[in-house]
Amino acid sequence: MAPSAMTRWTTSLSEAQPVPYWLDDPGKPHPEPALTGAETCDLLVVGGGYSGLWTALIAKERDPQREVVLLEGREVGWAASGRNGGFCAASLTHGLANGLTRWPDEIRKLEELGARNLDEIEAAVARYSLDCDFERSGEIDVATEPHQAAELREWHEELRERGLADGIEFLDADAVREQVDSPTFLAGLHDRRGVAMLHPAKLVWGLKRACLRLGVRVYEHTPALALKAYGAGMAVRTPYGSVRARKVALATNIFPNLVKRVRAYTVPVYDYALMTEPLTADQLASVGWKNRQGLGDSANQFHYFRLSADNRVLWGGYDAIYPYGGRVRAEYDDRPETYAKLAGHFFTCFPQLEGVRFTHAWGGAIDTCSRFSAFFGTAHHGKVAYAAGYTGLGVGATRFGADVMLDLLAGERTERTELEMVRKKPLPFPPEPFAWTGIALTKWSLARADAHGGRRNLWLRTMDKLGLGFDS
Numbered sequence: 001m002a003p004s005a006m007t008r009w010t011t012s013l014s015e016a017q018p019v020p021y022w023l024d025d026p027g028k029p030h031p032e033p034a035l036t037g038a039e040t041c042d043l044l045v046v047g048g049g050y051s052g053l054w055t056a057l058i059a060k061e062r063d064p065q066r067e068v069v070l071l072e073g074r075e076v077g078w079a080a081s082g083r084n085g086g087f088c089a090a091s092l093t094h095g096l097a098n099g100l101t102r103w104p105d106e107i108r109k110l111e112e113l114g115a116r117n118l119d120e121i122e123a124a125v126a127r128y129s130l131d132c133d134f135e136r137s138g139e140i141d142v143a144t145e146p147h148q149a150a151e152l153r154e155w156h157e158e159l160r161e162r163g164l165a166d167g168i169e170f171l172d173a174d175a176v177r178e179q180v181d182s183p184t185f186l187a188g189l190h191d192r193r194g195v196a197m198l199h200p201a202k203l204v205w206g207l208k209r210a211c212l213r214l215g216v217r218v219y220e221h222t223p224a225l226a227l228k229a230y231g232a233g234m235a236v237r238t239p240y241g242s243v244r245a246r247k248v249a250l251a252t253n254i255f256p257n258l259v260k261r262v263r264a265y266t267v268p269v270y271d272y273a274l275m276t277e278p279l280t281a282d283q284l285a286s287v288g289w290k291n292r293q294g295l296g297d298s299a300n301q302f303h304y305f306r307l308s309a310d311n312r313v314l315w316g317g318y319d320a321i322y323p324y325g326g327r328v329r330a331e332y333d334d335r336p337e338t339y340a341k342l343a344g345h346f347f348t349c350f351p352q353l354e355g356v357r358f359t360h361a362w363g364g365a366i367d368t369c370s371r372f373s374a375f376f377g378t379a380h381h382g383k384v385a386y387a388a389g390y391t392g393l394g395v396g397a398t399r400f401g402a403d404v405m406l407d408l409l410a411g412e413r414t415e416r417t418e419l420e421m422v423r424k425k426p427l428p429f430p431p432e433p434f435a436w437t438g439i440a441l442t443k444w445s446l447a448r449a450d451a452h453g454g455r456r457n458l459w460l461r462t463m464d465k466l467g468l469g470f471d472s
Contacts, residue, residue, distance in 0.1 A: 009343045013274075013358050018334045021275040021312070021360035022201035023082045029205050031075045031220035032212075036240040039217070041069040043409070044236060044243050046224045046258065047251030048072025049081035050394060051387060053207035054402035055249045057124075060214040062406065068216045069243055071236070073223035073255070077204030080253065080394065083364035085273065085304050085316050087139065087294050088395040090118040090194040093421070094372040095393075096164065097155070102371060102467065103421055110421065111164065117400045118196065124399075128213075130206030132198045133309040139195035139294040140188045142176060144349075147454045148298040149173075149187035156189055167193045180295060181288040182349045190293070197294050197306050200395060227258035227384070234383050247409045250386040251402075253394070254328055254367035259379045259386060264428035266389050267326045267435060268365035272338045273316030274346065275308070275360040279353070284311055286352040300446035303345060312359075315346045320366075322439045325432055333363045366392045371426035371467065373397070376404050385409045389426065427467070 017024065043059050043066060045052045056070045092114040093099025093107075100107050125134045143149035152170065159165035169190045171179065176188035212218060219238075226237045233246045236258070250258055254268050279287075294306040296317075303317040319338045323329070339361045347354060369375060369389030374397055376387045385408040387401035394401075404422055407414045416422060429435045445459045456464070 009347055010340050012343050012347075012356065013336075013339055013361060016274070016339070016358040016361040018361055020083045020201075020362040020364070021308075021314070022086070022199060023078065024360065025201060027205075028201070029208065032218045034221040034240060035071065035219035035238050035243070038241055039069055039243040041067040041217070041243065041245050042247065043068045044234070044245035044248045045070040045251060046236065046248065047253065047255075048076040048208070048218070048220065049079060049251065049253065050204060050207070050398040051253060051401055052249070052251035053204060053211060054399045055251055055405055056211045056216045056218075057207060057214065058399075058402050059406055060211070060216060064214070068211075069245070070211065070216055070218045071222045071224050071238065071243070072218070072220045075220050076208045076218070077201055079255075080364055080366065081204045082201040083273075083362060084200050084392070084395055085294075085306060085314055086198050086200045086395065087304060087306065087393075088118065088121060088134075088196040088198050089139070089393055090114040090396060091393060092117070092373065092397050092400055094391055096159070098372055100162075100164075102373075103419075106420055107164070109415070109419070113400065113416065114396075115194070118194070118396055121396060121399055122196065124210075125203075125206075128206065128210040130203060130210070132200075132202035132206055134203075135197045135292060136193065137195075137197050137292045137294065138190060138192045139296065140171070140176065140179060140190045141296055141298055142180075142182075142185045143187040143298050144184045145299070145450075145453070146186065151454065152187050152189045152298060167191060177288075179288065179291060179293065181286070181352075183351065184349050195294055196396075197292065198395070199309065203395075224252075224258060229380055229383075234380060246383070248384045249402075249405045249409065250384060251398075251405075253388050253390065254365045257386060257388065259384060261379075262377070262386055262388065265375060265426060266367045266369050267322060267429050267439070268328050269368045270319075270321040270323070270332050270335070270363050271316065271366050271392065272319060272335055272342065272361070272363040273314055274339060274342050274358045276313045276315070276353075277357050277359050279311045279313065279356070283353055283356065287350060299450045301450055303342075303349075305349075313346075313350075313353075313356075315342055318342060318345060320443065322436065322443075324436045326429075326435065328365050332365070334361075335363055338363070367394075368392075369426045370429065373421070374401050375425045376401065376408065376422050377425065378408050382409070382411060
């Protein structure tokens, strides 16, 4: 990258605040008071992101008389649920390709359950008046290299042959640029119904309000410090009190699970995003984007991008940073070198937007597991359930995970609990230094594949055979 170009692009970041755009909102609700003293309940939910809030809400929908308590260590939605791109996908398997590779015999059921789950999210948005800018606008996967265009065409043909292409359309270069105009776009695969765009923080705040209205007792700034059996139920210790519950749902995702054996199944991978100032009418017209779909490119190191309700462009992805030792720390949420890289990529994609400024730049940890989609389980003789490992596609799939956890806690055999995806776990990550070395080698190999026509080296082919190959 030429120094003059770098200077021009980084100038666009001069006034960017290092905070998530979604959380920088004057309408942000005040936190609920911390728990002080002792509580008792039927169901305790630990974690106040999407996973925990959907669990609490659905628990009350299933049984309005059930006493439900939710604990959040900081403020509801402050972590991944308030930092993501706002892509609410029907896929439960981190994309159809990943699901087809891992669960070919179940893929039709998984796709059906995922579509139903997204419909139920849309219905809940209406039922509880969740003011979260929900738009069922779909998503386009775009090719920016010739080999990616060929792969998208071949993949669409395979989906048609398998009867899985309903609502999915292949777009050639002219067709994709008619939807969104970038000189880098060579083809696209348009999923018309399987993805919605939304305001992630407003969704989580709306879910909190809905839970409170249904009688869920929510305590913020109340980290759960320890979990142990207590009589016929469980007990959780907090800084200023404790909770005794018949059942416990753990929805802490990337943060250390209170069931220690679960911790080896996830690692934090840090993802970063930029948000522009609102586009003018002329700037928006220069890009097209009249149908407001979400977009993602087809590289291994991919970008995701979308319009906000006020016509800002969110531009994220590409870098995926794993900190040695798998630590989750606040200082990793800000990474100027990645912001500069993302700004350069943005203006390469949309040169007609030269001069647009970025107002916000932020990052956060994704709970990544080795199969790139959620896993589930129980502990303490079925009195505790957990779900984690959504790997960046949890905006929609966490609602399905909430249903699974509640099924498991009820001891029920359902179409969800019978799934191989639910019954079996991914491979755990090895200890350090092997985890860091393996992840670093995989990242290097993926970048090399992007630069060499998509050709996967021996390391990636080996990972594919072991079921560890990344295919989003």
